Amino acid sequence: MLTVSVVIPVYNAVATLERCLSAIQGSTTPVHEIIVVDDGSTDASPELARRTRARVFEGTGHRGPAAARNFGARMATGEILLFLDSDVCVRPDTIARVVATLDSEPSVDGIIGSYDFEPAAPNFLSQYKNLQHCWVHQTAQRTASTFWTGCGAIRRQFFLSTDGFDTQWERPSVEDIEFGARIIRGGARIRLDPALQVTHLKRWDLRNLLRTEIFDRAIPWTMLILRDGRMPNDLNTEILQRISVALICIAPVLLFFSRFSAALAVGFAIALNVPFYRFLARRRGLLFAVRAVPMHLLYFLYSGAGLIAGSLAFGLRRQRAQKHKIAASEQ
Numbered sequence: 369m370l371t372v373s374v375v376i377p378v379y380n381a382v383a384t385l386e387r388c389l390s391a392i393q394g395s396t397t398p399v400h401e402i403i404v405v406d407d408g409s410t411d412a413s414p415e416l417a418r419r420t421r422a423r424v425f426e427g428t429g430h431r432g433p434a435a436a437r438n439f440g441a442r443m444a445t446g447e448i449l450l451f452l453d454s455d456v457c458v459r460p461d462t463i464a465r466v467v468a469t470l471d472s473e474p475s476v477d478g479i480i481g482s483y484d485f486e487p488a489a490p491n492f493l494s495q496y497k498n499l500q501h502c503w504v505h506q507t508a509q510r511t512a513s514t515f516w517t518g519c520g521a522i523r524r525q526f527f528l529s530t531d532g533f534d535t536q537w538e539r540p541s542v543e544d545i546e547f548g549a550r551i552i553r554g555g556a557r558i559r560l561d562p563a564l565q566v567t568h569l570k571r572w573d574l575r576n577l578l579r580t581e582i583f584d585r586a587i588p589w590t591m592l593i594l595r596d597g598r599m600p601n602d603l604n605t606e607i608l609q610r611i612s613v614a615l616i617c618i619a620p621v622l623l624f625f626s627r628f629s630a631a632l633a634v635g636f637a638i639a640l641n642v643p644f645y646r647f648l649a650r651r652r653g654l655l656f657a658v659r660a661v662p663m664h665l666l667y668f669l670y671s672g673a674g675l676i677a678g679s680l681a682f683g684l685r686r687q688r689a690q691k692h693k694i695a696a697s698e699q
Contacts, residue, residue, distance in 0.1 A: 370471050371400035372463055373446030373524065377436030379407040381454035382416055384569040389420045391457035391567075397464040400446040405436040413454075434533035434543040437517065441527055449524050451517040453540075456566040458519070459484070465564050466521040477556045478522035480512055481505070481564025485651055489571035495652065496660050497572050500667070503647050504603055505560065512558040513600035515548030519566045526556070541584045546592055549600075578670060586674020587681060594682045604671075612637045616665055617672035637668060 374392055378385060385404075392402055402422040406414045408430035417424045425443060427436060441449050448470055452458065462481070469479050482505030487498035505516075515522070517533075530551055533543045548558060593599050601607050615637040622630040638645075638661060645664075649657035 369397075370448050370467050371446040372397075372448045372450050372467060372521070373440075373444035374399050374402045374450045374452055375437055375440035375444060376402070376404050376422075376452050376454050377407055377433035377440070378404055378409060378413045378417065378454045379430065379433070380409045380411045381413050382409075382411045384455040385413055385416055387457055387569060388452065388454050389417065389422060391459075392452075392463075393420070394460060395458060395463040396460045397467060399450070399463055401444065403440045403444055405440040405443075407431060407433065407436045430538065432535060432538035432543075433517070433540050434537060435535040438532040438535065441524065441532065444524060447524055448521050449527055450521040451519075451544075452566070453518050455569040456483075456518055457488075457569065458566050462519070462564060462566060465561060469559060469561060470521065470523065473559070475557060476559050477526050477551070478515060478520060478558045479564065480516040480520040480558060480560050481518075481566065482560075482562060483518070483568045484565035486567060488567060488569045491571065491573075492656075492659065493574065493577065493663070494570065494572045495656070496648075496663055497577065498568050498570075499648060499651060500644075500664070501568075503644050506562045507643075508560055508606075509602050510560050512548065512560040513552065513602040514545050515551070515558055517544040518568075519564065520544065522558075530554075537584075537588070539584055540580075542588045542592060545589060549592070549596060549598075553596075581667070582670050582674045582677075586671050587678040590675050590678025591682045591685075594679065608640050609668075612640050613668045613672045613675070615640075616668035634665065637665065 376388065389402065392399060402420070404414075404417040404422045404424045406417070406424065406426045408427060414424055414426055423443070425439065427439065437451055448466060450463070450466055466479055470476060483498050483502045485499065485502060487494055489495070530547075533547050535543075537543050552558060593605075599605050615633045619630045619633040622633055641664060645657045645661065648660050
């Protein structure tokens, strides 16, 4: 049986880390080792991890989860690297599903899963955001277009043959998306298993949601898309999602000319996403689904804003690079 090294980057995670580690130790299939890489925490996260059987490494300063994962991968000795966030809990069969897939399908280089239907935080925004993520992964293509470090496994030797995660981001951002897109362009095969699920412990509020979604996701993701010149028809960039973003972003403009046209654009966006709202109704009831519609429309609006901001930032960065190149050639 393939051996599994679990790699967890940690930064001030004392509120969730104990539950995360406890869930791993309760797996039906034991892991080879648990590697916790502390990324400059100012709380008791390293001490908490040392009380378990985890191997704990402390970095120098706060360099971000990408650098921490790369370090953990180099320290690991298992045949499979299972990357987990410090705010998720594996299910009892999560490790077993990872091993079974990669053991039975040698041509598959990695596997990713999704959040489950039962997030820990009870507030509406946390429930909604978790279920939205779950829906996107549950309905995505089974041959994945990227990688996900919330719960993603990859063969260690293959990972070490790559450049690992890009360490330019010091906060959790799009480093896993960039890594996945890069290795898939190089021929890697990543499987998305909807039954490979973990429980998310994060509590969302509107402030940290908007900051994360716009500045850590939408803007850098847009810049990646423009840099690479490709946008997969999958996950959050699936074609109906793009159309929904366009409709919601154009609605305020249409409002200046015709309220009916603006309402029609919003109505079309809602109609395109009825399957998602039905999913929410089945999971949390009709009232929850109705409450989720405005939040979902806001998601399309700030995604569009992030797309515009990311495009502008990409253009400015390319312009500066061209100026530096011209200046260097004139010297």
